Amino acid sequence: MPGVVIVGACQAGAQTAVSLRELGYEGTVTLVGAEPSSPYARPPLSKAYLAGAATAESLSLRNASFYEAQRIDLVLGDRVVDVDLDGGCATTDSGRRLPFDRLALTTGARVMRLPVPGADLDGVLYLRDLADADRLAALLPAARSVVVVGGGFIGLEAAAVCRAKGKDVTVVEMLPRLVARAVAPEVSAFYQQAHERRGTRVCLGRTVTEIVGQEGVSGVRLDDGSELPADLVLVGIGVRPRVELAEQMGLELRQGAVVVDQCARTSDPRVVAAGDCTLLPHPLDPGVMVRLESVQNAVDQAKAAAASLLGLEQPYCSVPWFWSDQDDLKLQIAGLSTGYEEVVVRGEPDSERFSALYYRAGRLIAIDCVNRTADYLFVRRLLGAGGTLPADLVSDADVPLKSLVDV
Amino acid sequence: MARIVFVDPKGVSHEVQGAIGATVMDTAVKNGVPGIVAECGGFLSCASCHVYVDDAWIDRVGRPEDADDPTEAEILDDAMAECQPGSRLSCQVVITEELDGLLVRVSPEQF
Numbered sequence: 377m378p379g380v381v382i383v384g385a386c387q388a389g390a391q392t393a394v395s396l397r398e399l400g401y402e403g404t405v406t407l408v409g410a411e412p413s414s415p416y417a418r419p420p421l422s423k424a425y426l427a428g429a430a431t432a433e434s435l436s437l438r439n440a441s442f443y444e445a446q447r448i449d450l451v452l453g454d455r456v457v458d459v460d461l462d463g464g465c466a467t468t469d470s471g472r473r474l475p476f477d478r479l480a481l482t483t484g485a486r487v488m489r490l491p492v493p494g495a496d497l498d499g500v501l502y503l504r505d506l507a508d509a510d511r512l513a514a515l516l517p518a519a520r521s522v523v524v525v526g527g528g529f530i531g532l533e534a535a536a537v538c539r540a541k542g543k544d545v546t547v548v549e550m551l552p553r554l555v556a557r558a559v560a561p562e563v564s565a566f567y568q569q570a571h572e573r574r575g576t577r578v579c580l581g582r583t584v585t586e587i588v589g590q591e592g593v594s595g596v597r598l599d600d601g602s603e604l605p606a607d608l609v610l611v612g613i614g615v616r617p618r619v620e621l622a623e624q625m626g627l628e629l630r631q632g633a634v635v636v637d638q639c640a641r642t643s644d645p646r647v648v649a650a651g652d653c654t655l656l657p658h659p660l661d662p663g664v665m666v667r668l669e670s671v672q673n674a675v676d677q678a679k680a681a682a683a684s685l686l687g688l689e690q691p692y693c694s695v696p697w698f699w700s701d702q703d704d705l706k707l708q709i710a711g712l713s714t715g716y717e718e719v720v721v722r723g724e725p726d727s728e729r730f731s732a733l734y735y736r737a738g739r740l741i742a743i744d745c746v747n748r749t750a751d752y753l754f755v756r757r758l759l760g761a762g763g764t765l766p767a768d769l770v771s772d773a774d775v776p777l778k779s780l781v782d783v
Numbered sequence: 784m785a786r787i788v789f790v791d792p793k794g795v796s797h798e799v800q801g802a803i804g805a806t807v808m809d810t811a812v813k814n815g816v817p818g819i820v821a822e823c824g825g826f827l828s829c830a831s832c833h834v835y836v837d838d839a840w841i842d843r844v845g846r847p848e849d850a851d852d853p854t855e856a857e858i859l860d861d862a863m864a865e866c867q868p869g870s871r872l873s874c875q876v877v878i879t880e881e882l883d884g885l886l887v888r889v890s891p892e893q894f
Contacts, residue, residue, distance in 0.1 A: 394815075417824050434805065439813040446815065672822060699828045706854070708828050749827065749854045753861040778861075 378404065378475035380685055381466050383456045383621060384482035385409025387417065388651030388674035388681075390437050392480045393448045395682030405448045406474055408466070410455035413506055414440065419671060421509040422533040422612075423701045427540070428513075432506060461625050461646060478685045481622060481634060481642070481649040482678065485615035485669065490525060494587030500609045503530055512610065519607035520544055523596045525584055527554040529700045531612035532567060536702040538610075539576045546577040546604050548584060548596065558698075560713065563732050563744050566725040570705055579604075615669065617653040630655050633667055638691035640681035648684050650677040658712060659693045660759065666712065670698050695760045697752075704728075708749060710756035711742030723748065723773035733770050740764040754778050785883040789834075791817045792891040801878045807887065808832040808874035818889035825874035827854045830862035836869040836876075837886035844876055844885070864892040 380396060382389045385407045393407050409415070416435040424430040443450055451472065458467040459479065466474045487502045489495060499519075501512050512534075516522075520543065524535045527549030539545045547554070553564035554571075568578050579598070587609055588595040595603045617633040628635040628643035633655035640648045640656070651674040658664040659676070676692045683690035700707040705728060713719075716734035723730030731751045734742040740759070745752040754777045758765065769780050784800040787810055791797060797817075801810035811819035811832070820831035836844045847855040847870070855875050859866045873887065 419824065419826075433802075434809060436813070438815065442813060442815045671824060675822065697828070699823060699826055701826060706827070750857045750861060752828070753830075753858060757863075 378464055378477045380405050380478045380480060381456075381474050381476035382407045382480040382482060383459075383466065384484055384651070384653075385411065385415045385450065385452060386482055386484050386651065386674070387415065387437065387671055388484075388678040389480070389482035390415035391675045391678035392482060392648075392650060392682050392685075394438075394446065395679045396685060397446045397448070399682060399686055399688070401682075401686055405446075406451060406476075407448055408451040408454060408456050408468065408474065410453070410469075411505055411507070412453040414438070414443070414450055414452060416506060417671070418505070419699075421506065422503050422530045423537070425509055426513060426516075426534060426537045435506070456621060459621055459625055461644065477646070479647045480681055480685065481647060481653060482651045482674075483618040483621060483649075483653045485617045485652040487611070488614050488616055490584060490587070490611045490613065492584055492586050494589060494593075497587055497589045497593050498591060499589070499593035499607060500587055500611065502611050503534060504615070512608075515608055516541065516543070521546075521605050522608045522610060523548060523604050523606040524610045524612065525596070526612040526614070527551075527578070527580070528557065528612055528614065529555060531610070532571065532702050533700060534610055534612065535571065535576055536574070536705075539571075539574055540703060545575075546579055546606075547571065548579045548582055548598065548604070550581070550583045552581045554578065554580070558709075558713075559744055560716070560719040560732055560734065562719060562721050562725065563746075566730070566746065567702075569726075570702075570728060574703060615652065617667075619653060622649070622653070630665070631667065635665075636677075638662055638680070638693065639684045639689055640677050640692065641684050648681040650674065650681040656692075659696060660711070662693075664715075666714070668696055670696065672697050695756050697756055704747075706747050706749070708745045708752035709742065710752055711740075711759045713742035713744070716741060718767060720767050720770050722751065722771050730773070733765065733767070735767050738764075738767070740767075751777055785878050785880060785885070787811075787878065787882070788884070788886045789816045789819070790886070790888045792889055793817075803878055803880060805878055806874050807834065807876040807878060807885070808872070810878065811873060811889075816889070818891075819873065821874065827852070827858065827872070827874070830858050830864075830872065832873040833859065833862055833864055833890035834871055834873045834887040835867050835890060836871050837888070838869060840882070840885050840887075841869050843881055844871065847871060847875070850875065862890070862892075864890040
């Protein structure tokens, strides 16, 4: 039997392979990845790894002996470039032919490049994979000033590490507030102030028009004509799903991503997809389609994908959650706040310990917690149980949330 | 390397070698010890690596309330599985030579 080929040796890919074995699958499992390293955790790249508190070894998700014992064949440093669905064969860059009867796409996403003159100068860096992080780590010690383009989570995490290393750091964000896509204005304002308190400059509502430099970067020109000095430019302006193979196979795509159902099934019954490359039903509100870029989503969706590969139905309906560490600010998010109508702040943001609770139609849909883990844990469980909290009672930070409702 | 023994929720023992300086959670996950889910990867955002440290070892391992950061104690307090005197998040237990032979039981519910 030809078995399962998993395209993308990442968090979602590795989980799909592991879950296939946990579900008792005995056939061949081949996990193919373009990167040379065995599957590793990406989130620490902009946090602990950059700070020097983690190593490539510690980021790796599983030991070689584990894959061997589980009979998961790793094909690394080789990219699948062609899939013949009817013939059941995936072909790699190096010409390897991998037969399959079922296919999983965990192709992830690629960073968006900065579309301005000078963007290819030495010293303009991105942060997506281990090689990017190693390049940054090698250049960072000699750099004095760092400009971070993009005030999203990755940019802010990296900015915090650079600032903690004593660099002169400026964050440039095109929108009028930080992390605008993911959090309420109150939380954006908090992050701006928190980074400014730590000595980082935040430049909002500005776009980069040019990267200035001769051989290497020397500065960043903004749309108001001003120039920021920079030895390093770190770009974190978002990602786009990798969908070339899905496109080639004729799978349904929407918003540039592979459309899947709650069981991670694509429009073709032979193919499942999981992780950053997918557009999926909101796990708690399946009528709404969402894209989720997180470890939790990669893992939970991969479990559903593995089940579907075996003809089982195990819909993914767990509470989405995220985290972001910036200096000593620990942000934990449960639920999805998209489409919220009301936000209630609990605690004093200036104390760097507070939560923001998001409501729609009078029901709690999400929470952002800064250094308030107990709030986060409780709400994550509450949302999973379909519960809510009265909006008029949650603002008193001295009253534990769990005392407000029975779960 | 140090020898770590995990007793999974089914009562099965798994003996693995952990690198000095790695965490107990990391060692479990990399070797596929059942029951250690470690959803957040060791960033104190969940209780999915909850273990019970054997009585004989808890003094050497230390207790969550010994940490400067109160987060681990908060998480354990809220965990689905019962918090016991030996409860630890294994992502917060760093392996030292002194912990060679460490015995932990994996908590039955990981949240």
